[in-house]
Amino acid sequence: MALLQISEPGKATLPHEHRRAVGIDLGTTNSLIASIISSQATVIENSDNEKIIPSVVNYSKNSSLVGTSAKENQIIDPKNTVSSVKRLVGKNMDDINPKSFSLTLKSHENTIGIETIQGIKTPVEVSSEILKYLKSLAEGRLGGELMGAVITVPAYFDDAQRQATKDAAKLAGLNVLRLINEPTSAAVAYGLEQKIEGNFVIYDLGGGTFDVSILRLSKGLFEVLSTHGNAQLGGDDYDQILAEWLVKDNPNNNEPKVKESLLKIARHVKESLTNKDFIYVDEKITNTIHIQKKINRAQFSQLTKSLTEKTLASVKQALRDAEIDAEDIDGIVMVGGSTRMPSVQESVQEFFNQPLLNNLNPDEVVAIGAAIQANILAGNTNDDLLLLDVIPLSLGIETIGEIVERIIPRNSTLPIAMAQEFTTYKDGQTAMIIHVVQGERDLVKDCRSLGKFTLKGIPPMVAGAAKIRVTFQVDTDGLMSVTAKELSTSVESSIEVKPSYGLSEDNIKLMLESSYASAEEDKESRALAEAKTEASQLAEMTNNALNSDKGLLTPNEIKLIEEDLDLLNKSLVTNDRDVIHQLTEKLNSTSEVLASKRMDQSIQKALSGKTINSLEL
């Protein structure tokens, strides 16, 4: 990891300390990476002057290709060419239709395995290949290692999909500053926060997913009110319908090669109809399949009407969740290449009865927004813009009768935590399993199972005597964590919580280590360097915080922190990784009180000048 330069949070660094931060739009079909270069949000090109990198990875025996060169292998080597991997990320075999992929897929640990010439690859690994490629583009352009990245995800991504995306980034050696929702990112790109207060709709139709979000904006505050969408609906589905129509009367169109060529033609037809009123198709695919058909805009629009209507049904639901009428919307932002389709534009415009905001390149707008956000998070600017996002799907737990009890309702502002109390039903019971699901339906089988959390180490008592408080916390990335505490005894946080889904920390570590492919001592020195970096950062920042806010602490608290600070500083010269690590943890724990009181102080400062009665501002 790069040596991070860190100043006091909330304060911008000096210009020469500009940190290399990027925004990544990791799309189903294409991916982009952008950064603020000379004060301008810029999408970074590869050496072939391409900004839009196909999200395709081709594996050969000893190497792998990413992007256009990988895509070129799609037809000749479909088994080893992975495209649309985003549709597999964070899923298992039960969630997908394997027939819609030209790959050999099978269940692998808690996820899906893709059989390639290089062995089994998980969707996380494939995604990380794409991220690695993008990372190296940016490092080349920006001239050094990246401090961090903001990665966009569809608003409708569930916990497992978000976690998998973050894991892929980790595996690619990226420090994830934040996962943000694609629609929110687009709103940032449009600089809507500089406009007057208002309600905005972000309509995002990409290659593989549809998302809609309702945002309320005012004074640098982006408040997501609701979000809805369909993770299985995008421009690709328009291609699919068109492809089927093109060879309606021909039976031999299910061979992978034929399918591939058909989709390519369909895509071309769709794109051409953006500027033309009609197009004549004359293509020979095989000796038996020769397409000669004319299609006009109205026909295409009619063919795909049901898809566009599905998106509008999501829009309606999002408006209802936000408790806002279509008339109260002040602007509609169109995002995603698929919103270029005239039929889509017309339908949305008609629905809201007002012109659309679509002057930014819909392919780039998400990456641009992410770059702006990354720049803010890295502390490169004084911009006080803040995104307040929501959880897209309700979280619940399984109760008796396979009924879902909702714990965190959808569209709750993040971060959020909810606690629930459980008890044992058998004498001497020391463990229990909590099944967490995500979704809006009442039955467990109709929701997405996130996995089971096993609580271990409950002190043995008679049935019903133990009182276990389980806290479900969802952070600003939309990722859930579960902690548990036994309340009737003084056993605190000794209850171990283990999720059953996704990759474990150890697993990731292992994958990371093997990817370094370096000698033992290299690994050791790398680990030592990382421990030292972390320790000296902590020491420096604690020292700064202590100097500016000593007044918040009791003499004893100050003494404890100073002692641990001193020990940690001394340990830095020992080169003993374990000792450094232990002392870092120790200072982390003693300085908690300082961090907490500084936070309270910030809250008070935020409202300073606002008296109890200053109701009208």
Place this chain on the structure above:
Amino acid sequence: MSLNYYEIFNLPAEFDIDLKNLRERYGEIQKSIHPDRFAAATKVEQQQSLIKSTEINEAYQTLKNNLLRARYLIELHHKNEPSPLSSEFLMRQMEWEEELEEIKEIDPLIAFKENIKMNVQQETTRLSKLLDQDKNWEEAQTSLGQLKFLSNLLKKTTELSYTLSDN
């Protein structure tokens, strides 16, 4: 944090609060402590920021919602269990529910919805007076129970109107 939700936002502990003002204060606080402000900070600070930001969200969600705010305000002053709703109100409850069950067309549904909306407004006004002027927590609890029922009924009605207009 030992401050109550009103103290966090430095607002008077009343039912009738200025929601725009609340939202502004909420924004100011989140801008200073939200985890996005600590993306490059130490783990301890990130953890503390997550905890505080979560608390502020909870406080804001409670105060911005009429029903939750009333319940919170009552709990600050009065710890007793609420008394059951009057038999008179229970009768009206049943009548309303039966009436809604009969409705199959959009026009009578809209009329019904307007009626319930009016009832929600009246009950809110009554609750506001009980809390802010009379400080009659006992009676406010009963009023809150009625308002909860009415709000749920309004929600059900609204959902039904969506189903009817979608078909």
